[in-house]
Amino acid sequence: MNIRIHRLLTAGVAISAIALSACSSASKIRSDYDKSADFGTYRTYAFMEGAGPHGEGYQCLFTQYMIAAITVEMEKRGYVKSNNPDLLVNFNAVLQDKTKVTQSPAPMPMGGYYGYRGGFYDPWGGYGYATQTNVSQYTEGTFNIDLVDAKRKQLVWEAVAVGRITESKLKKLQETVQAGVPRAFEQYPFKAGEPTPLPIK
Secondary structure (H helix, E strand, O other), X not given: OOHHHHHHHHHHHHHHHHHHHXXXXXXXXXXXXXXXXXXXXXXEEEEOOOOOOEEOOXXXXXXXXXXXXXXXXXXHOOOEEOOOOOEEEEEEEEEEEEEEEEEEEOOOOOOHHHHHHOOOOOOOOOXXXXXXXXXXXXXXXXXXXXXXXXXXXXXXXXXXXXXXXXXXXXXXXXXXXXXXXXXXXXXXXXXXXXXXXXXXX
């Protein structure tokens, strides 16, 4: 396979995994905004040039789906696309390998050396042979959506979603992005031209 095509496919699969994990219902989403920003002055928006992850000039499906989903959410709130925008929209996604270490009660063997106890009594809490350690490796995906004051070139709102990536999440990319982006924007408390924040659901 051509090396460039292979890299593009690899990037596409990786970013798809991030989208599916980070946008899933099990993911954690947090957001915050600049309390000093005057959101009442923001009425128009545009996407930053190069917004979203790309692979050697290739706009992956994740980027396309994110642009479409974010556009819907911005326009729901009354923002209008403009060549001279008040707000710039940016987003990104990253992968990170993680290790999880857990401890659980270990089954007490009935035979062999410990058979003499006959199951009549158990060791005390914290006894070394009464627990077993489990180590698992997994990949975590994180994506950000940023809104930037175009004139001041300053971040004024961000949403961050974090979730675990699994192979099973690679199958419904578009549907998952369309479900996940609205979850992030549920935490955006403003409408175009309105300075007062709305209650967060």
